[in-house]
Each structure stands twice: as structure tokens, then as C-alpha cells.
Amino acid sequence: MxxxxxxxxxxxxxxxxxxxxxxxxxxxxxxxxxxxxxxxxxxxxxxxxxxxxxxxxxxxxxxxxxxxxxxxxxxxxxxxxxxxxxxxxxxxxxxxxxxxxxxxxxxxxxxxxxxxxxxxxxxxxxxxxxxxxxxxxSSVTTALSVAGIVNDDVTGFVFAGFLPAKSSERSAAVQSLAGEPRAVVLLEAPHRIEPLAAALAALGDRPLTIGRELTKQFEEIATVKAAEFSAWLTAEANRTRGEFVLVLHPAPVADGTGDTEGLRILRLLLAELPLKTAVKLAADISGSSRNTLYDAALALKQLSKT
The missing domain is CATH 3.40.1010.10 (Tetrapyrrole methylase, N-terminal domain)
Structure with missing residues (x-):
């Protein structure tokens, strides 16, 4: 004892x-x-x-x-x-x-x-x-408690846990998160964290809180842009070790109707229409920025190819 x-x-x-x-x-x-x-x-x-x-x-x-x-x-x-x-x-x-x-x-x-x-x-x-x-x-509530998420438009969070191990399925799962207006909690093991970081890069400037080895001696907590997660991992040799809990922050709202609604519509239209047509219709329907939706569409298309 x-x-x-x-x-x-x-x-x-x-x-x-x-x-x-x-x-x-x-x-x-x-x-x-x-x-x-x-x-x-x-x-x-x-x-x-x-x-x-x-x-x-x-x-x-x-x-x-x-x-x-x-x-x-x-x-x-x-x-x-x-x-x-x-x-x-x-x-x-x-x-x-x-x-x-x-x-x-x-x-x-x-x-x-x-x-x-x-x-x-x-x-x-x-x-x-x-x-x-x-x-x-609980690793879920532990990570959420230090993520500092303040969102007056959307409350709650989604627990996604471990994303699929296969590259194509993981990419599709990340693509589905692009239009999720709530915070998303992910879990990952050290031997799969680098592929996950590469996939999350498609979410661009979306804030991501990283919890590594939570409550343990070498605990590390940081918030970076999703696109910078891979660089954060490689900045120090030990960062790919240990268990990870990630909190993907809610997508930022840029105007009255919110980019999150525009992204949701965009994802649906991209499945049926050419990129420029999908962007134009999504912007017209949601009131979101056409430039923002165009950048998101490019990221989603790239993610679907990986």
C-alpha cells in the first residue's frame, strides 16, 4: 500500500x-x-x-x-x-x-x-x-473544463471518442465535424495521433484544445489552431507520447445566421453540385460569407481526397 x-x-x-x-x-x-x-x-x-x-x-x-x-x-x-x-x-x-x-x-x-x-x-x-x-x-469533463469554451449561440458538446483508424473513414469523420456547431471531444492513442493531426488540419483556424497525459506528471494542455496541431506535436520529441483528449471548439460565428449553418448547407450541396455552384447557393441561403465558404469548400474537397 x-x-x-x-x-x-x-x-x-x-x-x-x-x-x-x-x-x-x-x-x-x-x-x-x-x-x-x-x-x-x-x-x-x-x-x-x-x-x-x-x-x-x-x-x-x-x-x-x-x-x-x-x-x-x-x-x-x-x-x-x-x-x-x-x-x-x-x-x-x-x-x-x-x-x-x-x-x-x-x-x-x-x-x-x-x-x-x-x-x-x-x-x-x-x-x-x-x-x-x-x-x-472523467477525461471528457476534465478536458472540457480547461478548454475555456464560451459560446452564447450554441450550448452543449458532442462526444465523438476515437475516430476510425482507416484513413478514408477518418477523413470522412473529420469532414463531418466541419459543420458541427458544438464543441467536439475526441480521444486518441499516441501511435495514431499524428495521422489524426494531419486530418484535422483541414479544419484550418478552428481552435483545438489539446490535453496530453491529463492529471499525470507530464500533463500538457495547449490551445492551437487545428491546422497547427501537427507542428505543435513535432515541436518537442515527447509530445507524441501519452494519451490524448482533444476538444475541437465550436466553429466561429461570423454573422447573424452564422457560418456553422452555412457550412452545414455547404456540405450537403457539395455532395451533389460543383464547388462554385455549391458555395454560391450556400451563401445565398445562409447569408454566410462567400469567401469563407469557398475556403471551407476547398478544405473539404482536399480532405475527401486524403
Missing amino acids: NASFASALTASHEAAASQHYPQGALYVVATPIGNLADITLRALHVLQLADTIACEDTRHTQSLLRAYGIDRSPQQLLALHQHNEAEAAQSALARLRAGQRIAYVSDAGTPAISDPGARLVAAVRAEGLPVVPLPGA
């Missing part, structure tokens, strides 16, 4: 033990995305209380538990990941029917968002058994 967490275990019992934790319930537990101190007191208490801990990777979770001073035998850990989730969910259901408390954790962050867990939750709810959320760390 990391000695610094000994008092945290005591505090978790004092803070959370008086609450009700029904048997035969699934507890969806958020765990830190990097910094071990980001665990919640209620999560520590439930991880001690649970009869079974279902987890994405048993070895990773065992190491996490030991860091907090929580001992679990291998028999109390149930592997449940993207390759066996449907089958493992049936094993979890049997344990729940027997009255066990099961805590589910992914490798990091809040389960069932990008990580496994959604099929398990759906199966448990379909059986009429209780599912209890324990909120905590």
Missing part, C-alpha cells in the same frame, strides 16, 4: 459507511485517469465493500487496489472487457442474483462512456436489478 492513502481509507469509512449500499446491486465506479489522489472517498469505501470487482484488466485493477491498501483475491476479480463483455455480464448477473455487491471499474475514468461497461449496465437493468453510479474522474 502507498502509505499516503492509509488515512484516506479511514476517511472513506467515516464519510461513506453510514450510507445505504444494497446487496445484489451493480456499482459503476469511476477511478482516476492518472493521478491516484483523484479517487473519491465513496469509491474507496465501495471497493472495500464489494464482494466482486469486475474490471477491464484484472492485473491493472489489482495494482490499483494494492496502491490504496485494498486486498482482493483473484477469485474476487472478474475480467470484463470489450472482447468478453456479453459473456462476462452473464457471470456478473449470476453473482448479483446471489446477493453480491459488484463494483465495475474500467482501466481509468468513468466506465461505459468510451470504455466497456455499457453492455453490462444494460444487462443488469434489463433484469430489474439496481445500478448505482459513483461519479468521479
